[in-house]
Amino acid sequence: MSDYQWREKVRNVQQSTKEESQVPERAKSLGFGCFTLGMILMSLFLAFFAYGLFTQGQWMFGTVSIVLVVGIGFMVFKLIKAEKLP
Numbered sequence: 001m002s003d004y005q006w007r008e009k010v011r012n013v014q015q016s017t018k019e020e021s022q023v024p025e026r027a028k029s030l031g032f033g034c035f036t037l038g039m040i041l042m043s044l045f046l047a048f049f050a051y052g053l054f055t056q057g058q059w060m061f062g063t064v065s066i067v068l069v070v071g072i073g074f075m076v077f078k079l080i081k082a083e084k085l086p
Contacts, residue, residue, distance in 0.1 A: 032079075036076055036079065036080065039072055039075070039076045040076060042072065043068075043069045043072040043073055043076070046065050046068055046069045046072070047065075047066075047069050049065050050062045050063075050065035050066045050069065053065060
């Protein structure tokens with residue numbers, strides 16, 4: 001009995017991924033928020049990593065880390081400011 005219920009749940013999930021209108025807006029915004037938070041945390045980690053590299057005298061790798069932080073920050077900024085798709 002539970003096997004049929006599981007199959008029905010899997011079918012419902014497959015249908016909701018095929019049709020955009022069935023995915024709730026709250027789930028979309030929650031996923032986007034988690035992605036944004038992860039990118040911000042990764043850029044903070046890279047910033048601290050770059051600081052550690054600079055203090056150890058590794059100027060080249062520190063500069064590469066800073067460039068990555070700036071790139072990730074720019075992407076997150078553009079994602080947050082982008083218009084919502086219909």
